[in-house]
Amino acid sequence: MGTISRGFSGRRSSADAQLPPGQYLTTDFPVLSAGPTPHVSLDRWGFTIKEGTDVLRRWDWESFRDLPTESFTADLHCVTRWSKLGTSWEGVSLDRMLAGVKTNSSYAMMHSYGDYFTNLPLVDLMNKQAWIVFRFDGKDLAPEHGGPARLLVPHLYLWKSAKWVSGMTLMHEDKPGFWEGLGYHIYGDPWREQRYSSNQ
Amino acid sequence: MWRVGKVVALHDETSTARTITIEIPDWPGHAAGQHVDVRLTASDGYSAVRSYSIASAPNSERRIELTVERLPKGEVSTYLTQEVAISDRLDFRGPIGGWFVWRTQQIEPIQLIAGGSGIVPLMSMIRSRASAGSTAPFRLLYSVREPGAVFYRDELRALSDKDRSLIVNYVYTRVAPIDSPRQPGRIDAALIANTTWPSNLAPTCYVCGPTPFVESVAGFLSASGNSPNKIRTERFGPTGDRK
Numbered sequence: 435m436g437t438i439s440r441g442f443s444g445r446r447s448s449a450d451a452q453l454p455p456g457q458y459l460t461t462d463f464p465v466l467s468a469g470p471t472p473h474v475s476l477d478r479w480g481f482t483i484k485e486g487t488d489v490l491r492r493w494d495w496e497s498f499r500d501l502p503t504e505s506f507t508a509d510l511h512c513v514t515r516w517s518k519l520g521t522s523w524e525g526v527s528l529d530r531m532l533a534g535v536k537t538n539s540s541y542a543m544m545h546s547y548g549d550y551f552t553n554l555p556l557v558d559l560m561n562k563q564a565w566i567v568f569r570f571d572g573k574d575l576a577p578e579h580g581g582p583a584r585l586l587v588p589h590l591y592l593w594k595s596a597k598w599v600s601g602m603t604l605m606h607e608d609k610p611g612f613w614e615g616l617g618y619h620i621y622g623d624p625w626r627e628q629r630y631s632s633n634q
Numbered sequence: 635m636w637r638v639g640k641v642v643a644l645h646d647e648t649s650t651a652r653t654i655t656i657e658i659p660d661w662p663g664h665a666a667g668q669h670v671d672v673r674l675t676a677s678d679g680y681s682a683v684r685s686y687s688i689a690s691a692p693n694s695e696r697r698i699e700l701t702v703e704r705l706p707k708g709e710v711s712t713y714l715t716q717e718v719a720i721s722d723r724l725d726f727r728g729p730i731g732g733w734f735v736w737r738t739q740q741i742e743p744i745q746l747i748a749g750g751s752g753i754v755p756l757m758s759m760i761r762s763r764a765s766a767g768s769t770a771p772f773r774l775l776y777s778v779r780e781p782g783a784v785f786y787r788d789e790l791r792a793l794s795d796k797d798r799s800l801i802v803n804y805v806y807t808r809v810a811p812i813d814s815p816r817q818p819g820r821i822d823a824a825l826i827a828n829t830t831w832p833s834n835l836a837p838t839c840y841v842c843g844p845t846p847f848v849e850s851v852a853g854f855l856s857a858s859g860n861s862p863n864k865i866r867t868e869r870f871g872p873t874g875d876r877k
Binding site for chain 2: 435436437438439440441442443444445446456458464465466467468469470471472514515548549578612613615616617630
């Protein structure tokens with residue numbers, strides 16, 4: 435237990451019980467990005483799955499939107515300690531997008547417009563755990579929240595859910611992404627409170 | 635790992651913001667722009683943690699300063715601005731963050747743009763530049779609601795008066811002082827053009843403030859020719875356009 439803060443009792447709520455350790459509940463939708471918001475027009479949007487230099491799959495906006503979609507709700511947990519519960523999304527599951535892809539790779543680097551990148555184990559992107567989403571709360575996803583389309587991997591801290599996605603590269607070995615190379619955890623499980631790399 | 639720090643000084647910056655100086659015996663040092671996690675713990679073990687930017691320059695005294703703005707219903711900010719007293723002990727983790735950082739080796743022009751309490755990590759950069767004796771050209775554009783909401787005004791004046799390569803401009807969004815050359819209003823493209831480094835100097839830009847502020851300012855900076863990879867942002871609070 436931490437150092438007792440004299441006179442502090444806190445403002446806990448019943449919803450805190452549903453939260454990972456060290457998180458607090460918000461009804462806002464805060465934004466965390468390292469730079470300016472890219473504005474990607476749909477006619478130049480694309481999503482590519484690569485392995486090494488081989489392009490395994492590629493969609494433009496039209497062919498992406500022809501894929502079957504799913505609507506779902508998810509709890510979001512940001513490493514900056516806010517959590518937002520029961521958010522509703524529409525997107526295409528990565529199971530669908532990876533269907534038929536034959537690979538020995540175990541990891542993926544997600545890439546974004548605006549040069550953001552983040553690494554994940556491939557298994558975390560499969561089995562109904564990850565989607566490329568384009569609608570939030572029934573509306574097209576706003577640019578500051580990652581529109582036109584972002585990754586959503588709700589079981590990991592939200593920095594893994596890359597905004598403005600442009601593709602993914604399959605990798606045999608894990609490599610740190612942008613925040614992972616700047617002191618944040620290589621995996622980022624909120625329930626195990628994997629916020630920072632161990633030297634922080 | 636959590637470190638225990640002792641409150642050694644308190645100073646009110648405005649009617650809602652307070653600077654807290656903390657001595658942390660095993661503090662590993664920080665870079666300008668980094669933040670810390672602060673943990674409060676109730677007697678029954680309940681705890682709440684929030685992140686705050688460090689306001690002070692890196693120093694050898696194992697001290698950091700945080701300037702905390704009280705938020706309506708803010709569980710931790712209310713405690714830190716109203717309850718905390720000299721000699722209290724609090725838990726800290728950090729420093730955290732390696733992106734929104736200015737290091738003294740950087741010699742290129744620096745453009746700082748603050749919205750409200752977004753000044754805090756930028757002030758750490760200005761102080762770090764001064765204490766390191768850096769001559770990197772710095773400009774600060776500081777947007778506040780009203781004159782009474784300005785943090786660090788005297789110190790900013792003293793630093794910029796004696797140093798021509800530190801330029802400070804204010805923009806007032808609701809109430810401007812009588813001698814202000816501009817009507818109250820938000821930062822716009824013309825103000826960016828007139829009071830920031832021209833993009834052909836390739837400044838590194840640091841923008842910190844509420845989300846809608848940062849969205850808008852980063853957009854103006856891009857539109858005036860600054861490369862997106864030279865614009866570093868730190869946002870706080872909700873987007874303001876949805877629940």
